[in-house]
Amino acid sequence: MKKFLSLLVVFCAAFLLVACGNKTYEIAVVTDVGQLNDGGFNQGTYEGAVAYAKANNKTCKYYQPANGADATDNDRINAMRQAIENGAKVIVTPGFMQATALQTVAAENPDVKFIFIDGWQLGLANITAVSYKEEESGYLAGYAAVMEGYTKLGGTFGGGGSNAACNRFAYGYVQGIQAAAAKLGKNVEVRISFNYGDAFSASTELQTQISGWYNKGTEVVFSCGGSMLQSVKAAAEETENGKIIGVDVDQSGESERVITSAVKGLAASVQKILGELYEGKWDELLADKCSNLGAADDATGLPTATWRLKNFTVEQYNALFADLKAGKLSISNELPADNMKDVLVWTAISLLTTNTTILFE
Amino acid sequence: MDNLLLILQKTLIYAIPLLIVALGGCFAERSGIINLALEGEMIFGAFIGALCVRMFQGADGYLLAHPQLMFLVALLISGISGAIFSLLLSFASVKLKADQTIAGTALNLLAPAIFVTICLAFFNQEKLVMLDIPKYAIKNSELPFILAIFFDKAYLSTFVCIALFVVLSIWLYKSKVGMHLRACGEHPQAANSVGINVFKMRYLGTTISGFLAGVGGYAFIAASAAGTAESSVGGMGFLALAIMIFGNWNPVGIALGALLFGFLKCVGPLSGQIDFFKNLGLPIYFYNIIPYLIVIIVLIISRKKSGCPKAEGQPYDKGQR
Numbered sequence: 185m186k187k188f189l190s191l192l193v194v195f196c197a198a199f200l201l202v203a204c205g206n207k208t209y210e211i212a213v214v215t216d217v218g219q220l221n222d223g224g225f226n227q228g229t230y231e232g233a234v235a236y237a238k239a240n241n242k243t244c245k246y247y248q249p250a251n252g253a254d255a256t257d258n259d260r261i262n263a264m265r266q267a268i269e270n271g272a273k274v275i276v277t278p279g280f281m282q283a284t285a286l287q288t289v290a291a292e293n294p295d296v297k298f299i300f301i302d303g304w305q306l307g308l309a310n311i312t313a314v315s316y317k318e319e320e321s322g323y324l325a326g327y328a329a330v331m332e333g334y335t336k337l338g339g340t341f342g343g344g345g346s347n348a349a350c351n352r353f354a355y356g357y358v359q360g361i362q363a364a365a366a367k368l369g370k371n372v373e374v375r376i377s378f379n380y381g382d383a384f385s386a387s388t389e390l391q392t393q394i395s396g397w398y399n400k401g402t403e404v405v406f407s408c409g410g411s412m413l414q415s416v417k418a419a420a421e422e423t424e425n426g427k428i429i430g431v432d433v434d435q436s437g438e439s440e441r442v443i444t445s446a447v448k449g450l451a452a453s454v455q456k457i458l459g460e461l462y463e464g465k466w467d468e469l470l471a472d473k474c475s476n477l478g479a480a481d482d483a484t485g486l487p488t489a490t491w492r493l494k495n496f497t498v499e500q501y502n503a504l505f506a507d508l509k510a511g512k513l514s515i516s517n518e519l520p521a522d523n524m525k526d527v528l529v530w531t532a533i534s535l536l537t538t539n540t541t542i543l544f545e
Numbered sequence: 546m547d548n549l550l551l552i553l554q555k556t557l558i559y560a561i562p563l564l565i566v567a568l569g570g571c572f573a574e575r576s577g578i579i580n581l582a583l584e585g586e587m588i589f590g591a592f593i594g595a596l597c598v599r600m601f602q603g604a605d606g607y608l609l610a611h612p613q614l615m616f617l618v619a620l621l622i623s624g625i626s627g628a629i630f631s632l633l634l635s636f637a638s639v640k641l642k643a644d645q646t647i648a649g650t651a652l653n654l655l656a657p658a659i660f661v662t663i664c665l666a667f668f669n670q671e672k673l674v675m676l677d678i679p680k681y682a683i684k685n686s687e688l689p690f691i692l693a694i695f696f697d698k699a700y701l702s703t704f705v706c707i708a709l710f711v712v713l714s715i716w717l718y719k720s721k722v723g724m725h726l727r728a729c730g731e732h733p734q735a736a737n738s739v740g741i742n743v744f745k746m747r748y749l750g751t752t753i754s755g756f757l758a759g760v761g762g763y764a765f766i767a768a769s770a771a772g773t774a775e776s777s778v779g780g781m782g783f784l785a786l787a788i789m790i791f792g793n794w795n796p797v798g799i800a801l802g803a804l805l806f807g808f809l810k811c812v813g814p815l816s817g818q819i820d821f822f823k824n825l826g827l828p829i830y831f832y833n834i835i836p837y838l839i840v841i842i843v844l845i846i847s848r849k850k851s852g853c854p855k856a857e858g859q860p861y862d863k864g865q866r
Contacts, residue, residue, distance in 0.1 A: 219671065246669075379829050380814070388779060392769070392814035393814035393815065399547065417678065
């Protein structure tokens with residue numbers, strides 16, 4: 185027994201030594217509550233960092249804060265500090281929840297650069313923020329779905345109503361639906377919910393709710409939040425033809441039911457910013473700035489490579505997208521409220537819309 | 546009518562894991578062991594089941610072409626792993642005479658920890674997603690109402706669990722071994738005096754209990770969690786314990802309790818779509834609270850006429866009379 189124990193100790197020590205080796209990683213990605221393999225937001229960001237690292241011969245590593253979906257600011261701070269200990273020179277942090285942790289760690293380490301995805305200016309010269317015009321992607325997805333011929337739509341949004349990115353997706357989605365409905369002169373019904381998916385995760389409740397929607401005739405549901413797709417997918421597969429709109433990245437690979445995805449160019453923009461950083465343009469272009477990326481930067485849109493819509497063609501989409509780029513579409517990005525999980529907000533929105541009935545749950 | 550059918554179908558889907566896990570709890574307690582570890586056994590069973598299914602789905606084998614058979618195999622694997630996991634509890638509380646509540650709690654803490662460690666190591670995520678979501682065994686939208694509840698959009702787990710429930714309930718009450726097992730929960734010394742091996746019976750009760758919890762765990766993640774195993778089963782194990790007490794430790798009561806709680810669990814998510822509930826205008830949180838509120842109320846009301854096995858929770862000591 186003693187022998188065994190001493191062997192164990194030696195083994196552990198060897199393991200620790202290996203773990204503390206000199207290997208350093210220059211580019212670090214610290215994930216948010218959705219975690220790395222969420223098939224969406226975090227994964228897209230990480231893939232961007234990996235692609236840049238590969239192309240430019242840098243080292244890249246991801247860090248997942250402890251406690252997974254319940255990670256706190258302290259967990260995120262620890263993950264960032266660990267990344268710096270491992271030699272990170274630039275840390276990519278997807279997710280608006282990282283703000284507090286960023287402020288702490290960035291102030292401690294002025295030499296390390298931070299890229300704050302879905303973020304805003306935090307007043308520190310070593311942080312740059314990237315935000316997206318999600319309302320554009322949402323608009324395009326809603327517009328495309330109605331043009332395809334769907335008249336009963338749904339949308340379930342993560343973040344519990346207080347996540348600005350999800351709210352912009354929702355707001356744009358409804359505007360797109362309304363624009364297409366008005367153009368076709370059809371009446372369209374859309375169900376909106378912020379009830380499940382506060383941490384963007386799948387849940388039995390979400391699945392039950394969405395299968396209720398499909399049961400009541402909803403044809404396509406916008407699943408806005410990484411792993412929430414799992415629940416929507418399960419609900420869709422209970423039905424004969426229930427369809428899904430994915431989010432953040434091209435989610436068509438996740439299920440046959442995904443007709444399109446409201447993407448934002450996470451990977452592309454991470455690569456672009458890392459490129460600018462390594463070209464030495466940080467102070468000039470990025471320091472304490474917020475890049476707000478949209479169609480003009482090709483950072484929003486629908487993926488055309490995996491097009492599955494039949495009545496609304498890629499050509500029609502490209503024409504629409506060109507209009508959007510040229511600023512010919514009026515898409516409001518002024519959210520009516522900070523918290524969109526409020527029936528009054530949606531009542532107000534539905535008063536302004538024609539041809540569209542909004543059912544808020 | 547569509548609404549009602551939807552609610553009843555969803556009720557059944559929520560009720561099935563509760564039903565089978567509560568029966569599991571009943572088996573353990575009838576043999577004299579408090580099985581607080583139902584939640585942990587569900588998590589562990591579901592985890593191993595999901596892991597195997599992921600492997601089956603990844604490899605090009607016979608099971609890949611026969612998803613329903615794979616479902617059945619996964620249920621069996623989950624049950625067996627739940628049973629093996631429960632041996633920790635029976636070893637601690639039967640052999641070592643440890644405090645059963647504490648042993649059970651330890652298992653509840655251990656299961657999610659094992660799960661998270663392995664999942665983070667291999668999948669970079671604190672959950673395990675199957676490559677393909679388990680499908681219905683039967684789809685039949687033409688059926689008349691009552692039959693449609695059971696035979697339209699039903700999972701294999703529904704039939705397996707109902708069959709297990711009926712057979713095991715009858716076995717517990719009508720067979721010789723079942724009666725011996727129950728005797729050990731009421732008065733183990735008396736049982737021993739007529740030659741029943743109390744240790745053996747308690748091992749048997751707890752192992753069956755672990756098996757059923759494992760089956761219930763897989764039934765839960767397959768039918769209502771989109772084929773995703775997580776480090777919790779949403780408190781279903783504890784709810785099943787409450788249902789067992791609610792049902793007064795007998796199968797008929799457990800069945801009624803499981804249906805009631807299944808119904809209450811699905812009212813929340815559907816409340817926005819049913820005019821009756823929508824008109825009440827209650828916040829969604831209210832519906833989420835109801836099942837747990839009812840547990841408390843029922844326990845207060847029913848504490849007098851409890852059918853609780855007399856010797857449950859007490860380590861068996863041969864010397865006592």
